[in-house]
Amino acid sequence: MGAVSTVRRPRGTRLALFGGTLLLGGVLAGCGSTVDSEDVTDQVATAIEDSAGAPPDATDCPDPLDAEEGATTTCTVTVDDTDYDVPVEVTGVDGDTADFDITVPEELRVPRVAADDLADQIASGVADQVGEEPEGVTCPEDLRGEVGTTLTCVLTAPDGTELDTEVEVTSVEGAQVNFSFEVLPESNG
Known part of the structure; x- marks a missing residue:
């Protein structure tokens, strides 16, 4: 696939460009x-x-x-x-x-946010909200830039607890993909 470049935007926003x-x-x-x-x-x-x-x-x-x-x-x-x-x-x-x-x-072409970039953005957002960086975040695939698209990532808390994290695309402006995420309160393990 063509190269995917991303540029950091305010929390919950990613710019994904495709070579096509x-x-x-x-x-x-x-x-x-x-x-x-x-x-x-x-x-x-x-x-x-x-x-x-x-x-x-x-x-x-x-x-x-x-x-x-x-x-x-x-x-x-x-x-x-x-x-x-x-x-x-x-x-x-x-x-x-x-x-x-x-x-x-x-x-x-539909823009996408690379899975690793999405995971980094979630980790950064959680650190901003709670003052502590999670142990890690993994997302199973790229997030397609279509309003309403959802994806479940897994956040690993500092104590090792794994929590599902629901991601939803809220808007797309050209190649800019805006999304929200919610860390679910119950352990998925």
């Missing part, structure tokens, strides 16, 4: 000269689903992808009755595998 390009690979077909169009189609559909949060209504990559660095093809994805061009470019070939970039259209 996913690096994927495909197995070469036949004598090793192309990546089958079905494989490219599957990879593009997965990239759109990962970025947009839902699979596209349709994905069409009519041509195989030549297994040469710099080779390109353009696929078409349909989301909510709108067609989007999705460029695909081979970035390298190693044996029977071609690596390629899929550039997800900006309109289909």
